[in-house]
Amino acid sequence: MRQFLKFFFASVLGTLFGLFLIFFFVGIIIAGISAGGGKEKVKPNSVLQIKLDYDLSERTSKNPFEEMDFSFDTHSRLGLNEVIKNIKAAKADDNIKGIYLEAAILPSGLATVEAVRNALIDFKTSGKFIVAYGEIISQKGYYLASVADEIYVNPAGYVDFRGFNSEIMFLKGMLDKLEIEAQVMYCGKYKSATEPFRLDKMSDANREQISFLINDVYSNFIKKISQARNLSETLVDSIADHMLVRDVEDAVKYNMVNGVAYYDEVIAKLKSKTGTGDKDKLNRISIEKYNKEEEDEKEGKKDRIAVLYAEGNIVDGKGEDGEIASEDFSKAIREIREDDKVKALVLRVNSPGGSALASDVILREIELAKQKMPVIVSMGDVAASGGYYISCKADTILAEPNTITGSIGVFGLLPNMQGFFNNKLGITFDGVKTGNYSDLGNTARPLTAEEKSIIQTGIDSIYMDFKEHVAGGRGKTVEYIDSIAQGRVWTGTQALANGLVDAIGNLNDAIDIAAKKAGITDFAIKEYPKQKDTFEKIFEGFGSGAESYFMKKKLGPHYATWQKLEEFKNLNGIQAKMPFELEIY
Numbered sequence: 108m109r110q111f112l113k114f115f116f117a118s119v120l121g122t123l124f125g126l127f128l129i130f131f132f133v134g135i136i137i138a139g140i141s142a143g144g145g146k147e148k149v150k151p152n153s154v155l156q157i158k159l160d161y162d163l164s165e166r167t168s169k170n171p172f173e174e175m176d177f178s179f180d181t182h183s184r185l186g187l188n189e190v191i192k193n194i195k196a197a198k199a200d201d202n203i204k205g206i207y208l209e210a211a212i213l214p215s216g217l218a219t220v221e222a223v224r225n226a227l228i229d230f231k232t233s234g235k236f237i238v239a240y241g242e243i244i245s246q247k248g249y250y251l252a253s254v255a256d257e258i259y260v261n262p263a264g265y266v267d268f269r270g271f272n273s274e275i276m277f278l279k280g281m282l283d284k285l286e287i288e289a290q291v292m293y294c295g296k297y298k299s300a301t302e303p304f305r306l307d308k309m310s311d312a313n314r315e316q317i318s319f320l321i322n323d324v325y326s327n328f329i330k331k332i333s334q335a336r337n338l339s340e341t342l343v344d345s346i347a348d349h350m351l352v353r354d355v356e357d358a359v360k361y362n363m364v365n366g367v368a369y370y371d372e373v374i375a376k377l378k379s380k381t382g383t384g385d386k387d388k389l390n391r392i393s394i395e396k397y398n399k400e401e402e403d404e405k406e407g408k409k410d411r412i413a414v415l416y417a418e419g420n421i422v423d424g425k426g427e428d429g430e431i432a433s434e435d436f437s438k439a440i441r442e443i444r445e446d447d448k449v450k451a452l453v454l455r456v457n458s459p460g461g462s463a464l465a466s467d468v469i470l471r472e473i474e475l476a477k478q479k480m481p482v483i484v485s486m487g488d489v490a491a492s493g494g495y496y497i498s499c500k501a502d503t504i505l506a507e508p509n510t511i512t513g514s515i516g517v518f519g520l521l522p523n524m525q526g527f528f529n530n531k532l533g534i535t536f537d538g539v540k541t542g543n544y545s546d547l548g549n550t551a552r553p554l555t556a557e558e559k560s561i562i563q564t565g566i567d568s569i570y571m572d573f574k575e576h577v578a579g580g581r582g583k584t585v586e587y588i589d590s591i592a593q594g595r596v597w598t599g600t601q602a603l604a605n606g607l608v609d610a611i612g613n614l615n616d617a618i619d620i621a622a623k624k625a626g627i628t629d630f631a632i633k634e635y636p637k638q639k640d641t642f643e644k645i646f647e648g649f650g651s652g653a654e655s656y657f658m659k660k661k662l663g664p665h666y667a668t669w670q671k672l673e674e675f676k677n678l679n680g681i682q683a684k685m686p687f688e689l690e691i692y
Contacts, residue, residue, distance in 0.1 A: 149202040152381040153390040155193075155397055158209035159251075163187045163219050165418045165457050165487060166634065168428070183395035187219055187487075188634075191615070193394050194226040198233045204381045206230065207373075207391065210241030210252035216488030217324060218507040218599070220247050222613050224331075227254045236380055240373040243267070249363070250328060253335040257376075259368040266358045270347040271325050273317060277303045286526025290554050292563045294570035295516025298594025304520065316595050320511070323598045327508045336362060410630040412621050413443040414453045414614070421461030421469070421493040431458055431497075433465035439636045440472035444479050450630065451481045451621035454501065455614055460493030463517055463569050469497045470576065477502065481624035485617035486510045486608070491596055492517075495607070496573060500580035503620050505612035506599030513607055515577060516594025517569050519562050523553040581606055 166186035185193070197203040206227070213220055227237060231254070239252035242264040249266060252258050260266055282289060282304065289304035299313040309317070329347070333340045338361075346352055346361055358364045368376075378389050417436065419429040426432025443449050454473070460466065476482055477500065484490070484498040486506040491514035498504055506512055528534040528551055536551045547558055554562070574592055578585045583606060591597075591605045602608040610616075622630060 149200065149392055149397065150390040151202050152204055152383060153202050153392055154205050154207045154377055154381060155197045155203050155394055156207045156209070156391045157190075157194075157394045158211060159190070159213055159215065159223065160209075160211045162214040163190065163223075164429075165416045165455055168638070185395055187222060188614070189398075190223055190394060191226045191613075193397050194223075194230050197397065198230045198235070203235070205236035205238065205377075207377055208237055208239040208252055208255055210239045210244045210248045210258070212243065212245040213247040213251065215247070217247065217250075217328075217509040218486075218488040218511075220251050221507050221509050222487075224251050224254055225613065227251070231256075238373065238377060238380070240368070240370070241266075246271070246328075250332060253332045257366075258364040259366050259373050259376075260355050260358055260364050261369065262355060262367050265355060266352050266363055268347050268352045268363065269350045271321055271328070273321055275303060275309060277307050279303070279305060279307050286530055288523040288526070288553065290521045290523050290559070291518065292520075292559060292566050293516065293518035293594070294566050295518075295592060295594025297596070298514070298516035298518055300594075301518050301520050320596055320598055320601070323601055324509050327598075327600065338362060408629060408631040409448065410450045410625075410627045411446070411448045411633045412451045412453060412618055412625070412627075412630050413446075413449045413633050413635055414455060414618070415439060415443065415635045416455050416457075417469075417494070417497065418455075418457045418487075421458060421465045421497070423462050423465045431461070431465070431469070433462070433468040435636060436469050437472045440469070440476050443635060444476040449480065449633070450625040450627050451483065452476050453614070453617045453621050454482065454484045454498065455487065455617075456484055456490040456494050456498050457487030458494035458497075459489050459491050460496065460514065463493065463496075463573075466493035466496040467572070470500065473497060474500055481621055483617045483621045483624070485612070485614045486512055486599065492594075496576065499577045502624060503610070503617075504608040505610050505617050505620070506602055506608045507613065508598065508600045508611055510599035510602070511596055512599060512602045513591070513597040514594055515573055515588065515592035517566050517573065519566055521548065521554065521562075522550050524550045525552050577607075 161184050164184075164186045166188040168184070168186065194206075197206070208227070231237060236257075237255040239255035239258045240260070241248060241252065242261040244252060244260060244264070244266045246267055246269075249268060279289070289301065291301040291305050293301055296312050297316045299310060299316075302310060302313060329340055329343050332338070333343045336343075342361070346363070351361060352358050352363055355364075355367045359367060374389055375385070377383075378385065378387070381389065383389050415436075417431045419426075419431055421431045421433070423433055425434045440452075443452055473482060481503075482501045484501040484504040486494075486498070486504070487510065488507075489511040490498055490506070491512050495512055495515060528536070538546070540546050544558065544561070546552075547561070574585050574588045577583070577592070578588045581588070591607070597605065597607065599608060599611060603611060612620075618632070622628065
């Protein structure tokens, strides 16, 4: 009995100590968030400091683990929505005299960079300055910095300017060595999402579409830079094509930058522009700490416009942060359309697609919302395949010039792992079934010809439904949609030309159109889906936050590859997903 009590009390004490540690660390996290997330008072003659060296999500997350590096050091990361809002607020703030832009390596997509760039161009109409400085300035970093009045680069740094490259990783050789067969069924000549599993290089059709797309994005890139720097497009293209900027002196020679300077010298220039004494400290406030604009009085205003953020892969049922889950989004749309104060819905889409079933479930809710209010779509970096599926019936669709959209097509992929199990691992399977198709989907054997036919028939049916939805939403014939579908991706500019979108514009443009269509002028913006509070995020998000943190630390630049493999591992059912992820280097 004495021994039992000894172990019992030891167990109780261990449990209590474990709970104490959990709440202790949670307290540290909350304290760090509270200390790091406060807003600072803006002093006169200040500069707004912007450094966007992290991947901008569509809106600022309330998940504390996205701001923590597990050394319990927190740092704010804004979403695109608040970056744009804060730049707009700084434009009208008399205490802000200009912007100090730290040109760096930008991981965000080009359409996101374009949105920030346009906000900076609008900021300059106030007559205030923008000065950019960088040690290593990437191509996307330079694209953003090109709108600055002055650009400086560190004497030992460089400007990376050599044109675009897009690369796809092919896994067929690895799968062959492992004796795993990717059994693929798809619709659409250009639907190349499965190519990495069945080919060792790009098909001619895929090479054609990527070349057409990337050259259009590149053309916009060259044009905008030439306009901003007052250089001819031919010269800017030649600088990249021949890699004429190989050191900082070349960057000055070709007027890509205004000069070479150290950090302290740039700070001295900013002091001069703000009338700050040489011995005085420059007043700076980061864009993360700056929040001049007052919050909307949501409860006090009669009318509202709902902005629903659809960001990430489209999945069935309930999902996680960073996913567009059919159950969660259907519930959010129902809540929007049942709210009498909401007069219009703006759907902000940044998604490569995903589950065809989930896409159809969400589209049905969009159609029902459209019966009650105007529905406007604003596209971000990508709104392709399932991302376009949920957009296609909106009253108006807007895209950025560099948005990747279209990809109207579907596919199914089922691995045959019989060779891997039998020959590599020595594992065999046997069993009984009541019907010919009872074990359809079994990965331990190859599909029969009849089973492939059944799956392909289902894919063909979904593809036809997809084209009919688009044709109905866009006011086109199915035959015309078929001619621009086939799984092909387009830029926003190209989609405007072929009728898949209505105009080039950003989220604010979409909100303006929604207000006009709804006939309202005084309204509040209400964002959906509703974000959970800090405590919910802490108890839900610790595991996933820790996993992401340690995987990033372990894999470094290869983390993105691991993410892609995880995505394909979790593919279920027939997919309406973008044929590739366009990475610009």
